[in-house]
Amino acid sequence: MISDNLTVSENGELLFVGRSTVELLAKYGSPLYVMDEARIRARMRQYAEAMRAAFGESALPLYASKACSFKEIYRIASAEGIGVDVVSAGEIFTAHSAGFPMEKAYFHGNNKTDEEIRLAMEVGVGYFVVDSIDELNAVDEAAAQAGITQKILLRITPGIDTHTYEAVNTGKVDSKFGNAIETGQAANITARAMEKPHLALMGFHCHVGSQVFDSDTFFRSADIMLAFIADMKKQYGFVTRELDLGGGYGVRYTENDPTIDLADNIRQVGEHLRASCAALALEMPAVRLEPGRSIVADAGLTLYTVGTVKHIPGYKTYVTVDGGMGDNPRFALYGSAYTVLCANKMTQAADMVCDVVGKYCESGDIVQPAVSLPSSVCRSDILAVTTTGAYNYSMASNYNRIPRLPIVLLTADGGEKVVVRRETLDDLVQYDL
């Protein structure tokens, strides 16, 4: 199985965290997101422990909540004692409403509006990750008005091409994010930030990409960042207290994706960082990582019901489910691979190749092409798409006025609870006047 929280029962049903997916669907309706709380907690703990071991006690993972944002996940992050990365008023409001300790929130984004800046300060967001000179000025002014000194990091663009797919590659010089070292803009914004009376510059942030499988990417970005940090010390006497290396470790969507040992990778980054700091005569800064996908991806599963099966002689077979690009736009956007299983026929041979498509009114609404399923697949069968915990619910839409799915959390104590309820038709018209 693609992930070890998936198993098969004697009667051929797919079990998620030991629970029958067929029963879950019958109980909560279709389609449905299901999440594994124990897995989310285990990953958060794994990061926290591995980072403390690798970088020292001051290290802290920040859950990149853009991967999956709802109140309960901030409660879980809070209980696990980790920080969060938030990127909008909506994520800030959700975290704050859930009682998250906002001093552990890092506010990202390349265009924080004045309203968002004010809200973030009102609720006491710990850090702003400042993306540009315009924003530096705006945050300083807002801090002056609020009568506070706002802690900030500066987003630096280290200029690395991670060879991941273009749409999620954010560390190159030509990027809408951050301040490039190569062009002198990174040094310039550092000097400007140091002069700001209402800002406390704590250090630097960089993010080199998503779905990264080798620590080599982190070695390279850490080297570039440390060289920059040494340069800032030499040029301006600036002592960096925090270094945030961003998110990015990859997850397994299909059997073709490698399995990575997070703890070992983080340990290697730690060793590399220590050696580089020593070579440059720098104090080891407090390290932050911002995992999103690798915290929640394999803690999530989507269940659908098959509606129609259409064989086009000489062409292909389409199996249509009751969801699609509204609950998972990732194939349409990035051509992302996923594993699809027939949850109620797990012991039957997957002897038919078909395209699993959604019910949205466009041809690009494909859940996954060339999937192998049992040839007996028919209306009312249940399909499970695995590894959907990251960037599915958080990127969901109401396209075609189809209500968004609920999330049922299989709790760490063996129970279950609805943490996001299913949208109703009334919800869909609630903003219409």
Ligand code: LLP
């Ligand atoms: N930190 C920063 C500054 C980021 O921009 C991101 C992701 C992360 C952390 C978390 O990266 P992760 O650990 O989740 O790879 N919608 C796309 C992913 C976009 C990622 C954007 N930034 C997808 O569905 O693949």
